[in-house]
Amino acid sequence: MAAGKTGGLKRYYDLNGWLFIAPSLLLIAVFLVFPIFRSLYLSFFSGKGMMMKFAGFGNVVRLWNDPVFLQALKNTVTFFVVQVPIMIVLALLLASVLNNDRLKFIGFFRTAIFLPCVASLVAYSVLFKSMFSVDGVVNQALFATGFIDTPIGWLTEPFWAKVLVILAITWRWTGYNMIFYLAAMQNIDKSIYEAARIDGVPAWARFFFITVPMLKPVILFTTIISTIGTIQLFDEVYNLTEGRGGPANATITLSLYIYNLTFRFMPSFGYAATISYVIVLMVALLSFLQFYAARDRS
């Protein structure tokens, strides 16, 4: 009798548990789990539009002979290898200065530096495009201050177009990362700094030998999420280059190439799905890195 009663209670408890999570599970199954396996399936087919035939690993072979794919892969890697470290260092420096409550107007500075991550990706890309035109405000300012004597072709020269993309992402996301560091720094015991100061440890050394080691987990975390974000870069390059990833594919990213293959030309669903799995693999690798690093800590 008693056992039957707890059994019933347990069933009731369990049923409720399933009911609360059911809507999410259903949506995740239909709009996430199904599509991710479907792209894997599609990656074994080739052909245009709905005329698809089984190709085995044909698409993978095609990858290595496709100059645009190789260019897109190279660009994507270049973007995160160059941009992420610059941004992380900048965000760390800003956070460590902003962590000093003795400075005046600290609230203003914090809000100002954080504000870019409120801007929509499309809006800021378009703003940057207008600011970096050949006769635009940025070239004018560089000219007036004597940094350049001929205008930089930010949107027309392959090298500078890449620089522009990196500048743009750095503008948008530095404040975002800074907030994480600031939150973590506020958890560091202030007396450690006081002790170091009394011992005559200079500011730069306090930064490198106290702040950075204490923040290692957060730094690792933000590095990985920033890298994953940059691997998927799309909105910025699309809107800076009218969807072309130009000049001469200098800024085309994997996501942009997938989009163009699928929605700009006659769709190559299978081949585009294969490229999307390159992104999946890159992201998976980084996520496992993060996972193992996090596990080592705990």
Added chain:
Amino acid sequence: MNVSRFLTTTSQYAFLGVAAFLSLFPFLWMVISSTNTSIDIISGRMGLGDAFRTNVANFFTLVDVPLVFWNSAKVAVLATLLTILVSSLAGYGFEMFKSKARDRIYSLVLLTLMVPFAALMIPLFMMMAKTGLINTHVAIMLPTIASAFIIFYFRQSTKAFPTELRDAAKVDGLKEWQIFLYIYVPVMRSTYAAAFVIVFMVNWNNYLWPLIVLQSNDTKTITLVVSSLASAYYPDYGVVMIGTILATLPTLLVFFVMQRQFVQGMLGSVK
């Protein structure tokens, strides 16, 4: 005050000043440029002009502003409310009704965090095409509702929910859904506010998926309109600026009104 101390303080202010200037400049540029003609904008004019009314008028002739704004607001608000409802139910469910099977499923849910959208968009597009949902707002919202981030955020926040409240409610004979609705939701309102701000921002700024799905002018959202105005062969930047202002204003407003919740949500949803 000694000289070296003064120097570092000054250099700190200089560093922050430059950073704040660079951070704010594009916003300033947006406002200044909205008063200038396209020619003035791309030749870097920094002063206020007198083209603001022309730009606004041109924007309103080119774009059905109330409709576009309505589309954006409808999609963002509805998708956000649904996301918060569904995800908080799940976060509550995972935390309150612990079982081995559900914990295993929870790990799988967290695993979906690393699925890049690029790998979903082709099958999702085919799915929407097959069900005749292309060019509808339902198609925009459906894939965004279930969010592992927000489920995680709610589960973490639920750990702070006092279980005595739940036990007391049970004694009073409330059903599980009543406990959730009448006790959990009101008690956790600051968690909900933070989640709302973050999810609203993401939905309002959503770009790639709407770009794929919304193909006619009467369904487009503000981000799509700004993007298509700016990618014209000779974009009228004066008009584009009015668009960027309208696209940015709601998120700026939400940010300034709910700054605390914003930061809390941002840190919480990815902690």
